[in-house]
Amino acid sequence: MDNIINIIAGKNQDNAKEGDYINSDGILICGKCGQPKECIKEFPPGSGRMKKFSVICRCDVEEEKAFRTRLERQEWKEYVKQLYKQGLTDSAYLKNTFENDDNRNPGITALCKKYVAHWEEHKANCHGILFYGDTGGGKSYYSCCIANALLQNGVKVLVSRLSDLVKNRINKDSQEINLKIFDLIVVDDIGTENSTQTAYNIIDDIYRYNIPLIVTTNLAPSELKNPDTIDKQRIYDRVLERCCITQKVDVKISRLDTARKRREQALKILNTQ
Ligand SMILES: [Zn+2]
Structure with missing residues:
Protein backbone atom coordinates (compact mmCIF):
# COMPACT_ATOMS: atom_id res chain seq x y z
CA MET A 1 0.00 0.00 0.00
CA ASP A 2 3.08 2.20 0.12
CA ASN A 3 2.78 3.12 -3.51
CA ILE A 4 -0.75 4.48 -3.07
CA ILE A 5 -0.35 8.19 -3.16
CA ASN A 6 -3.04 10.76 -3.37
CA ILE A 7 -1.96 12.87 -6.21
CA ILE A 8 -2.96 16.46 -6.45
CA ALA A 9 -4.04 17.15 -9.98
CA GLY A 10 -1.52 19.12 -11.95
CA LYS A 11 1.45 18.49 -9.67
CA ASN A 12 3.07 15.55 -11.44
CA GLN A 13 0.51 14.06 -13.74
CA ASP A 14 -1.75 16.45 -15.54
CA ASN A 15 -4.65 14.05 -15.77
CA ALA A 16 -4.47 12.86 -12.15
CA LYS A 17 -7.55 13.14 -10.00
CA GLU A 18 -7.98 12.70 -6.29
CA GLY A 19 -7.82 9.00 -5.40
CA ASP A 20 -5.52 8.11 -8.31
CA TYR A 21 -2.20 6.46 -7.47
CA ILE A 22 1.12 5.49 -9.00
CA ASN A 23 1.87 1.77 -9.21
CA SER A 24 5.23 0.04 -8.77
CA ASP A 25 6.05 0.69 -12.45
CA GLY A 26 5.55 4.39 -11.93
CA ILE A 27 2.33 4.41 -13.93
CA LEU A 28 -0.63 6.53 -12.91
CA ILE A 29 -3.65 4.35 -12.12
CA CYS A 30 -7.25 5.54 -11.88
CA GLY A 31 -8.45 5.26 -8.30
CA LYS A 32 -11.99 4.69 -9.49
CA CYS A 33 -11.82 2.04 -12.24
CA GLY A 34 -8.29 0.73 -11.62
CA GLN A 35 -7.24 1.19 -15.25
CA PRO A 36 -3.93 2.84 -16.14
CA LYS A 37 -4.02 6.47 -17.14
CA GLU A 38 -0.52 6.31 -18.59
CA CYS A 39 1.59 4.02 -20.70
CA ILE A 40 5.29 3.89 -21.49
CA LYS A 41 6.39 3.59 -25.11
CA GLU A 42 9.65 3.89 -26.99
CA PHE A 43 9.71 7.32 -28.51
CA PRO A 44 10.67 8.20 -31.14
CA PRO A 45 10.27 4.59 -32.31
CA GLY A 46 13.65 2.87 -32.59
CA SER A 47 15.40 5.49 -30.48
CA GLY A 48 15.65 3.27 -27.41
CA ARG A 49 14.31 6.14 -25.32
CA MET A 50 11.16 5.56 -23.32
CA LYS A 51 8.45 8.15 -22.90
CA LYS A 52 5.30 8.30 -20.82
CA PHE A 53 2.00 8.98 -22.57
CA SER A 54 -1.40 9.80 -21.17
CA VAL A 55 -4.17 7.34 -21.96
CA ILE A 56 -7.80 7.44 -21.02
CA CYS A 57 -9.33 5.08 -18.51
CA ARG A 58 -12.87 3.69 -18.58
CA CYS A 59 -14.23 6.56 -16.47
CA ASP A 60 -12.93 9.07 -19.00
CA VAL A 61 -14.60 7.17 -21.82
CA GLU A 62 -17.89 7.17 -19.94
CA GLU A 63 -17.54 10.81 -18.99
CA GLU A 64 -16.91 11.67 -22.62
CA LYS A 65 -19.92 9.61 -23.68
CA ALA A 66 -22.13 11.31 -21.10
CA PHE A 67 -20.87 14.70 -22.23
CA ARG A 68 -21.62 13.88 -25.85
CA THR A 69 -25.07 12.55 -24.99
CA ARG A 70 -25.83 15.72 -23.04
CA LEU A 71 -24.59 17.83 -25.93
CA GLU A 72 -26.60 15.85 -28.47
CA ARG A 73 -29.72 16.08 -26.33
CA GLN A 74 -29.23 19.81 -26.03
CA GLU A 75 -28.74 20.13 -29.78
CA TRP A 76 -31.79 17.93 -30.40
CA LYS A 77 -33.87 20.14 -28.13
CA GLU A 78 -32.70 23.19 -30.05
CA TYR A 79 -33.57 21.46 -33.32
CA VAL A 80 -37.09 20.59 -32.13
CA LYS A 81 -37.51 24.15 -30.86
CA GLN A 82 -36.71 25.43 -34.34
CA LEU A 83 -39.23 23.01 -35.85
CA TYR A 84 -41.91 24.35 -33.50
CA LYS A 85 -40.99 27.90 -34.43
CA GLN A 86 -41.39 27.36 -38.13
CA GLY A 87 -44.29 24.90 -37.90
ZN1 LIG B 1 -11.02 5.45 -14.34
Whole structure:
Protein backbone atom coordinates (compact mmCIF):
# COMPACT_ATOMS: atom_id res chain seq x y z
CA MET A 1 0.00 0.00 0.00
CA ASP A 2 3.08 2.20 0.12
CA ASN A 3 2.78 3.12 -3.51
CA ILE A 4 -0.75 4.48 -3.07
CA ILE A 5 -0.35 8.19 -3.16
CA ASN A 6 -3.04 10.76 -3.37
CA ILE A 7 -1.96 12.87 -6.21
CA ILE A 8 -2.96 16.46 -6.45
CA ALA A 9 -4.04 17.15 -9.98
CA GLY A 10 -1.52 19.12 -11.95
CA LYS A 11 1.45 18.49 -9.67
CA ASN A 12 3.07 15.55 -11.44
CA GLN A 13 0.51 14.06 -13.74
CA ASP A 14 -1.75 16.45 -15.54
CA ASN A 15 -4.65 14.05 -15.77
CA ALA A 16 -4.47 12.86 -12.15
CA LYS A 17 -7.55 13.14 -10.00
CA GLU A 18 -7.98 12.70 -6.29
CA GLY A 19 -7.82 9.00 -5.40
CA ASP A 20 -5.52 8.11 -8.31
CA TYR A 21 -2.20 6.46 -7.47
CA ILE A 22 1.12 5.49 -9.00
CA ASN A 23 1.87 1.77 -9.21
CA SER A 24 5.23 0.04 -8.77
CA ASP A 25 6.05 0.69 -12.45
CA GLY A 26 5.55 4.39 -11.93
CA ILE A 27 2.33 4.41 -13.93
CA LEU A 28 -0.63 6.53 -12.91
CA ILE A 29 -3.65 4.35 -12.12
CA CYS A 30 -7.25 5.54 -11.88
CA GLY A 31 -8.45 5.26 -8.30
CA LYS A 32 -11.99 4.69 -9.49
CA CYS A 33 -11.82 2.04 -12.24
CA GLY A 34 -8.29 0.73 -11.62
CA GLN A 35 -7.24 1.19 -15.25
CA PRO A 36 -3.93 2.84 -16.14
CA LYS A 37 -4.02 6.47 -17.14
CA GLU A 38 -0.52 6.31 -18.59
CA CYS A 39 1.59 4.02 -20.70
CA ILE A 40 5.29 3.89 -21.49
CA LYS A 41 6.39 3.59 -25.11
CA GLU A 42 9.65 3.89 -26.99
CA PHE A 43 9.71 7.32 -28.51
CA PRO A 44 10.67 8.20 -31.14
CA PRO A 45 10.27 4.59 -32.31
CA GLY A 46 13.65 2.87 -32.59
CA SER A 47 15.40 5.49 -30.48
CA GLY A 48 15.65 3.27 -27.41
CA ARG A 49 14.31 6.14 -25.32
CA MET A 50 11.16 5.56 -23.32
CA LYS A 51 8.45 8.15 -22.90
CA LYS A 52 5.30 8.30 -20.82
CA PHE A 53 2.00 8.98 -22.57
CA SER A 54 -1.40 9.80 -21.17
CA VAL A 55 -4.17 7.34 -21.96
CA ILE A 56 -7.80 7.44 -21.02
CA CYS A 57 -9.33 5.08 -18.51
CA ARG A 58 -12.87 3.69 -18.58
CA CYS A 59 -14.23 6.56 -16.47
CA ASP A 60 -12.93 9.07 -19.00
CA VAL A 61 -14.60 7.17 -21.82
CA GLU A 62 -17.89 7.17 -19.94
CA GLU A 63 -17.54 10.81 -18.99
CA GLU A 64 -16.91 11.67 -22.62
CA LYS A 65 -19.92 9.61 -23.68
CA ALA A 66 -22.13 11.31 -21.10
CA PHE A 67 -20.87 14.70 -22.23
CA ARG A 68 -21.62 13.88 -25.85
CA THR A 69 -25.07 12.55 -24.99
CA ARG A 70 -25.83 15.72 -23.04
CA LEU A 71 -24.59 17.83 -25.93
CA GLU A 72 -26.60 15.85 -28.47
CA ARG A 73 -29.72 16.08 -26.33
CA GLN A 74 -29.23 19.81 -26.03
CA GLU A 75 -28.74 20.13 -29.78
CA TRP A 76 -31.79 17.93 -30.40
CA LYS A 77 -33.87 20.14 -28.13
CA GLU A 78 -32.70 23.19 -30.05
CA TYR A 79 -33.57 21.46 -33.32
CA VAL A 80 -37.09 20.59 -32.13
CA LYS A 81 -37.51 24.15 -30.86
CA GLN A 82 -36.71 25.43 -34.34
CA LEU A 83 -39.23 23.01 -35.85
CA TYR A 84 -41.91 24.35 -33.50
CA LYS A 85 -40.99 27.90 -34.43
CA GLN A 86 -41.39 27.36 -38.13
CA GLY A 87 -44.29 24.90 -37.90
CA LEU A 88 -46.86 26.27 -35.47
CA THR A 89 -48.50 29.41 -36.77
CA ASP A 90 -50.54 29.83 -33.58
CA SER A 91 -49.14 29.11 -30.11
CA ALA A 92 -52.57 27.84 -29.00
CA TYR A 93 -51.84 24.72 -31.05
CA LEU A 94 -49.08 23.87 -28.55
CA LYS A 95 -51.49 22.88 -25.78
CA ASN A 96 -53.11 20.19 -27.85
CA THR A 97 -51.06 17.13 -26.98
CA PHE A 98 -51.72 13.48 -26.16
CA GLU A 99 -50.48 14.26 -22.64
CA ASN A 100 -53.34 16.76 -22.19
CA ASP A 101 -55.94 14.42 -23.66
CA ASP A 102 -58.88 13.85 -21.31
CA ASN A 103 -59.64 10.66 -23.23
CA ARG A 104 -63.18 11.75 -24.04
CA ASN A 105 -62.93 9.88 -27.29
CA PRO A 106 -60.61 6.89 -26.87
CA GLY A 107 -61.30 5.58 -30.37
CA ILE A 108 -60.10 8.79 -32.02
CA THR A 109 -57.11 9.07 -29.69
CA ALA A 110 -56.13 5.51 -30.60
CA LEU A 111 -56.45 6.31 -34.33
CA CYS A 112 -54.24 9.39 -33.93
CA LYS A 113 -51.62 7.49 -31.95
CA LYS A 114 -51.54 4.76 -34.59
CA TYR A 115 -51.04 7.35 -37.29
CA VAL A 116 -48.01 8.68 -35.39
CA ALA A 117 -46.67 5.17 -34.74
CA HIS A 118 -46.90 4.30 -38.45
CA TRP A 119 -45.87 7.72 -39.66
CA GLU A 120 -43.14 6.53 -42.02
CA GLU A 121 -45.58 4.29 -43.91
CA HIS A 122 -48.28 6.98 -44.06
CA LYS A 123 -45.70 9.47 -45.28
CA ALA A 124 -44.44 7.13 -47.99
CA ASN A 125 -48.00 6.59 -49.24
CA CYS A 126 -49.06 10.19 -48.69
CA HIS A 127 -51.99 9.20 -46.45
CA GLY A 128 -53.81 12.09 -44.88
CA ILE A 129 -56.70 12.43 -42.46
CA LEU A 130 -59.90 14.41 -42.71
CA PHE A 131 -61.38 15.36 -39.34
CA TYR A 132 -64.90 16.69 -39.74
CA GLY A 133 -67.72 17.67 -37.43
CA ASP A 134 -69.21 20.63 -35.62
CA THR A 135 -67.19 23.42 -34.05
CA GLY A 136 -65.88 22.64 -30.58
CA GLY A 137 -65.78 18.90 -31.09
CA GLY A 138 -62.02 18.71 -30.98
CA LYS A 139 -61.03 18.38 -34.64
CA SER A 140 -58.13 20.81 -34.24
CA TYR A 141 -57.27 19.17 -30.96
CA TYR A 142 -56.70 15.74 -32.48
CA SER A 143 -54.87 17.03 -35.53
CA CYS A 144 -52.54 19.00 -33.23
CA CYS A 145 -51.95 15.96 -31.02
CA ILE A 146 -50.54 14.26 -34.11
CA ALA A 147 -48.58 17.36 -35.12
CA ASN A 148 -47.03 17.84 -31.66
CA ALA A 149 -46.09 14.18 -31.31
CA LEU A 150 -44.42 14.15 -34.74
CA LEU A 151 -42.63 17.46 -34.08
CA GLN A 152 -41.18 15.90 -30.93
CA ASN A 153 -39.84 13.12 -33.15
CA GLY A 154 -38.17 15.67 -35.41
CA VAL A 155 -40.73 15.60 -38.22
CA LYS A 156 -41.20 18.92 -40.00
CA VAL A 157 -44.87 19.74 -39.52
CA LEU A 158 -46.77 22.89 -40.42
CA VAL A 159 -50.07 23.65 -38.68
CA SER A 160 -52.09 26.58 -39.97
CA ARG A 161 -55.62 27.67 -40.67
CA LEU A 162 -56.27 27.74 -44.40
CA SER A 163 -57.40 31.36 -44.09
CA ASP A 164 -54.00 32.26 -42.55
CA LEU A 165 -52.14 30.51 -45.36
CA VAL A 166 -54.25 32.46 -47.85
CA LYS A 167 -53.48 35.72 -46.03
CA ASN A 168 -49.80 34.85 -45.98
CA ARG A 169 -49.79 34.27 -49.72
CA ILE A 170 -51.80 37.35 -50.62
CA ASN A 171 -49.83 39.70 -48.36
CA LYS A 172 -46.74 40.60 -50.37
CA ASP A 173 -45.09 42.23 -47.34
CA SER A 174 -44.91 39.03 -45.31
CA GLN A 175 -42.45 36.31 -46.14
CA GLU A 176 -44.25 33.53 -47.94
CA ILE A 177 -44.30 30.22 -46.08
CA ASN A 178 -42.31 27.69 -48.07
CA LEU A 179 -44.62 24.68 -48.04
CA LYS A 180 -42.09 22.49 -49.80
CA ILE A 181 -39.87 22.04 -46.73
CA PHE A 182 -42.54 20.28 -44.65
CA ASP A 183 -43.10 16.54 -44.17
CA LEU A 184 -46.71 16.99 -43.07
CA ILE A 185 -49.12 19.89 -43.36
CA VAL A 186 -52.15 20.29 -41.12
CA VAL A 187 -54.65 22.66 -42.69
CA ASP A 188 -57.07 23.71 -40.00
CA ASP A 189 -60.61 24.82 -40.74
CA ILE A 190 -61.08 24.59 -44.49
CA GLY A 191 -64.31 25.92 -45.94
CA THR A 192 -64.12 29.36 -44.30
CA GLU A 193 -61.47 30.93 -46.56
CA ASN A 194 -62.39 33.87 -48.76
CA SER A 195 -60.14 33.65 -51.77
CA THR A 196 -60.90 30.26 -53.21
CA GLN A 197 -58.39 30.72 -56.04
CA THR A 198 -55.47 31.25 -53.62
CA ALA A 199 -56.81 28.52 -51.36
CA TYR A 200 -56.85 26.17 -54.33
CA ASN A 201 -53.28 27.10 -55.25
CA ILE A 202 -52.13 26.28 -51.71
CA ILE A 203 -53.90 22.92 -51.55
CA ASP A 204 -52.71 22.14 -55.07
CA ASP A 205 -49.09 22.92 -54.10
CA ILE A 206 -49.32 20.56 -51.13
CA TYR A 207 -50.80 17.96 -53.46
CA ARG A 208 -48.13 18.36 -56.13
CA TYR A 209 -45.29 18.27 -53.56
CA ASN A 210 -46.70 14.94 -52.33
CA ILE A 211 -46.90 16.15 -48.75
CA PRO A 212 -49.35 14.25 -46.54
CA LEU A 213 -52.24 16.46 -45.56
CA ILE A 214 -54.41 16.53 -42.45
CA VAL A 215 -57.49 18.68 -42.75
CA THR A 216 -60.14 19.80 -40.30
CA THR A 217 -63.48 21.15 -41.41
CA ASN A 218 -67.01 21.87 -40.24
CA LEU A 219 -68.26 20.63 -43.58
CA ALA A 220 -69.69 17.14 -43.83
CA PRO A 221 -68.19 14.80 -46.46
CA SER A 222 -71.41 15.17 -48.50
CA GLU A 223 -70.85 18.95 -48.59
CA LEU A 224 -67.23 18.43 -49.58
CA LYS A 225 -68.36 16.17 -52.41
CA ASN A 226 -71.04 18.56 -53.68
CA PRO A 227 -69.95 22.15 -53.03
CA ASP A 228 -71.82 25.09 -54.53
CA THR A 229 -68.97 26.39 -56.71
CA ILE A 230 -66.51 24.86 -59.15
CA ASP A 231 -63.60 26.58 -57.31
CA LYS A 232 -64.50 24.88 -54.07
CA GLN A 233 -64.96 21.60 -55.87
CA ARG A 234 -61.37 21.77 -57.17
CA ILE A 235 -60.09 22.30 -53.59
CA TYR A 236 -62.21 19.61 -51.99
CA ASP A 237 -61.45 17.05 -54.71
CA ARG A 238 -57.76 17.34 -53.85
CA VAL A 239 -58.49 17.13 -50.11
CA LEU A 240 -60.72 14.08 -50.44
CA GLU A 241 -58.18 12.33 -52.62
CA ARG A 242 -55.34 12.83 -50.14
CA CYS A 243 -57.27 12.49 -46.89
CA CYS A 244 -58.09 8.82 -47.33
CA ILE A 245 -58.73 8.42 -43.59
CA THR A 246 -61.93 10.24 -42.64
CA GLN A 247 -62.90 10.63 -39.02
CA LYS A 248 -65.98 12.29 -37.62
CA VAL A 249 -65.33 14.16 -34.39
CA ASP A 250 -68.72 14.39 -32.77
CA VAL A 251 -69.41 17.41 -30.60
CA LYS A 252 -72.41 15.74 -28.96
CA ILE A 253 -70.26 13.18 -27.22
CA SER A 254 -67.97 15.80 -25.78
CA ARG A 255 -70.86 18.02 -24.63
CA LEU A 256 -72.54 15.11 -22.91
CA ASP A 257 -69.20 14.20 -21.47
CA THR A 258 -68.69 17.72 -20.14
CA ALA A 259 -72.17 17.67 -18.57
CA ARG A 260 -71.48 14.31 -16.97
CA LYS A 261 -68.12 15.52 -15.65
CA ARG A 262 -69.70 18.65 -14.18
CA ARG A 263 -72.38 16.56 -12.50
CA GLU A 264 -69.76 14.20 -11.06
CA GLN A 265 -67.74 17.18 -9.86
CA ALA A 266 -70.81 18.75 -8.18
CA LEU A 267 -71.73 15.46 -6.52
CA LYS A 268 -68.21 15.04 -5.26
CA ILE A 269 -68.34 18.45 -3.60
CA LEU A 270 -71.79 17.70 -2.13
CA ASN A 271 -70.54 14.43 -0.75
CA THR A 272 -67.52 15.89 1.00
CA GLN A 273 -67.80 17.32 4.48
ZN1 LIG B 1 -11.02 5.45 -14.34
